[in-house]
Amino acid sequence: MKEIVRVAGGQGFWGDSLDAPRQQVEGGPVDYLMLDYLAEVTMSILQKQKERDPQMGYARDFIGAMESVLPAVTDRGVKVIANAGGVNPPACAAAVRNLAESSGNSDKVRIAVVTGDDLLGRLDELIDAGHSFANMDTGEPLSTIRDRVLSANAYIGSVPIVEGLERGANVVITGRSTDTALTMAPIRYEFGWGANDWDRLAAGIIAGHIIECGAQCSGGNCLYDWRSIPDLANVGYPIAEAKRDGTFVITKHDGTGGRVSVPSVTEQLVYEMGDPREYITPDVVADFTTIRLEQDGPDRVRVFGIKGRPATDKLKVSIAYRAGFKAVGTLVYAWPEAMDKARAADRILRERLDRLGLRFDQVLTEYVGVSATHGSLAGETRGDSVPEVQLRVGVRGENRRDIERFTREIAPLVLNGPPSVTGFAGGRPKVEEIVAYWPALIDKTVVTTRVNIV
Amino acid sequence: MKIQLKDIAHARSGDKGDTANVGLIALKPEWFPTIRQYVTLEAVSRHFDGAIDGPVERYELPNLNALNFLLHGALDGGGTLSLKTDAQGKVFSTALLRMFIDVPDGEATALGLPGAEGK
Numbered sequence: 001m002k003e004i005v006r007v008a009g010g011q012g013f014w015g016d017s018l019d020a021p022r023q024q025v026e027g028g029p030v031d032y033l034m035l036d037y038l039a040e041v042t043m044s045i046l047q048k049q050k051e052r053d054p055q056m057g058y059a060r061d062f063i064g065a066m067e068s069v070l071p072a073v074t075d076r077g078v079k080v081i082a083n084a085g086g087v088n089p090p091a092c093a094a095a096v097r098n099l100a101e102s103s104g105n106s107d108k109v110r111i112a113v114v115t116g117d118d119l120l121g122r123l124d125e126l127i128d129a130g131h132s133f134a135n136m137d138t139g140e141p142l143s144t145i146r147d148r149v150l151s152a153n154a155y156i157g158s159v160p161i162v163e164g165l166e167r168g169a170n171v172v173i174t175g176r177s178t179d180t181a182l183t184m185a186p187i188r189y190e191f192g193w194g195a196n197d198w199d200r201l202a203a204g205i206i207a208g209h210i211i212e213c214g215a216q217c218s219g220g221n222c223l224y225d226w227r228s229i230p231d232l233a234n235v236g237y238p239i240a241e242a243k244r245d246g247t248f249v250i251t252k253h254d255g256t257g258g259r260v261s262v263p264s265v266t267e268q269l270v271y272e273m274g275d276p277r278e279y280i281t282p283d284v285v286a287d288f289t290t291i292r293l294e295q296d297g298p299d300r301v302r303v304f305g306i307k308g309r310p311a312t313d314k315l316k317v318s319i320a321y322r323a324g325f326k327a328v329g330t331l332v333y334a335w336p337e338a339m340d341k342a343r344a345a346d347r348i349l350r351e352r353l354d355r356l357g358l359r360f361d362q363v364l365t366e367y368v369g370v371s372a373t374h375g376s377l378a379g380e381t382r383g384d385s386v387p388e389v390q391l392r393v394g395v396r397g398e399n400r401r402d403i404e405r406f407t408r409e410i411a412p413l414v415l416n417g418p419p420s421v422t423g424f425a426g427g428r429p430k431v432e433e434i435v436a437y438w439p440a441l442i443d444k445t446v447v448t449t450r451v452n453i454v
Numbered sequence: 455m456k457i458q459l460k461d462i463a464h465a466r467s468g469d470k471g472d473t474a475n476v477g478l479i480a481l482k483p484e485w486f487p488t489i490r491q492y493v494t495l496e497a498v499s500r501h502f503d504g505a506i507d508g509p510v511e512r513y514e515l516p517n518l519n520a521l522n523f524l525l526h527g528a529l530d531g532g533g534t535l536s537l538k539t540d541a542q543g544k545v546f547s548t549a550l551l552r553m554f555i556d557v558p559d560g561e562a563t564a565l566g567l568p569g570a571e572g573k
Contacts, residue, residue, distance in 0.1 A: 040533065223466065223482070274475065364537040368539060394537030436535050
């Protein structure tokens with residue numbers, strides 16, 4: 001039995017560093033490589049891809065990542081846990097299987113595929129059976145948007161991942177698993193923690209929360225003393241070194257950049273936090289007010305004291321639906337009186353939109369360089385005090401044609417509007433379809449996960 | 455003495471739908487009691503008055519020398535619906551760091567708080 005289980009985080013979202021997975025398995029000892037690909041927006045993109053091609057619908061970056069780490073998996077026993085399956089875990093597994101075969105490693109790769117999180121095909125049956133999928137924020141029933149639903153997935157926990165490992169898999173591919181379960185499951189499996197081992201399950205979840213955003217806990221995006229954080233061009237991704245007693249250390253490989261410190265880990269702990277006593281997951285409710293941190297040598301933070309409580313009887317469901325269209329146009333105005341010119345251009349643009357009779361649910365104007373991120377808190381800016389300002393106008397609405405007409409109204413301002421304007425070389429703004437999210441809860445008993453070995 | 459939060463705390467923010475969260479962390483553990491005392495729900499609600507559409511919630515994490523604020527209605531609909539540059543509230547944390555608190559001179563001096571002139 002292992003005394004320490006090392007889980008390396010190698011991907012914080014779909015689009016994260018292509019080099020990180022390989023660096024994590026080659027930079028030093030690790031037992032598991034954890035790759036998190038799924039943000040809410042990712043699921044709907046993948047659903048659209050699957051509609052066009054039934055063999056798609058998973059995070060294709062994962063296949064490249066698998067190729068880059070395959071020698072570590074086949075020769076050194078590193079296991080990979082990833083939610084790269086998206087809305088099509090079987091297709092993702094088939095692609096990894098192809099990769100194993102074409103590289104002559106067929107018998108050394110055993111893939112567990114977790115399914116059952118995808119509720120799209122069961123939605124009407126479940127609604128008919130009395131599940132309302134009421135919006136957690138607004139209370140509205142799903143029927144208000146039922147005909148616009150693109151995808152519906154329950155967030156599933158550690159149990160099917162543990163089952164995959166018990167059945168001998170060295171690659172576990174899930175769909176909409178919680179990010180944190182990808183880390184907690186292998187630790188739980190190695191140490192044999194039970195389903196009621198609340199404190200240790202909570203510790204595993206918190207280890208997952210810390211490493212699920214990649215280098216954001218190891219020096220990336222770290223405000224504390226940011227100037228002194230070394231070598232971010234070679235930033236080290238995080239590793240959780242877990243012990244049987246539920247304590248763990250967050251660290252990174254020697255020779256990498258970035259920094260693992262109490263402040264860097266604390267910043268990640270509070271990221272996307274709600275009520276800190278109620279971090280609800282399918283496996284356990286973790287209490288963030290019990291976490292203790294201490295520096296345990298350079299780039300090592302020891303985490304201990306964590307308490308958890310019994311899980312709830314619900315799972316969260318993320319439903320993506322079509323919600324109209326949007327476009328954003330920008331122009332840059334130069335000193336002198338840059339801000340006044342940008343304000344004048346906004347007035348002219350809005351008058352044009354009115355005269356054209358275009359209808360939008362919302363028109364939002366921001367002045368980038370002055371108040372886009374802090375709004376009124378940024379204080380009053382005198383028109384002549386900034387060297388330049390970017391006027392950024394966004395519109396949103398149900399009618400695609402109105403949004404498209406808006407995109408034709410930006411460029412004419414260059415010749416028709418206030419002077420000293422530039423920054424339009426990017427061309428006309430792009431119209432985007434909006435895919436919005438509908439968070440809901442469902443009884444756990446309704447969702448049955450399955451694990452297949454391929 | 456007016457102290458700006460950026461001089462005594464660091465922060466990170468994120469989103470859940472139309473709610474931004476801001477975790478506010480004392481730069482030094484010994485400064486946390488001051489932050490806990492003066493960065494109240496009322497003060498933060500006042501600070502964001504007019505900048506967000508909903509109420510504020512406040513939670514304490516003394517174990518991390520941190521406070522967590524939930525700013526409801528902060529993201530113009532949130533996520534993909536929002537037209538804002540900062541649709542996911544990634545830098546909302548820095549807007550809280552603009553806030554000033556009024557700490558008695560004796561306390562500020564005893565704790566070695568970096569001073570700041572009034573707004």
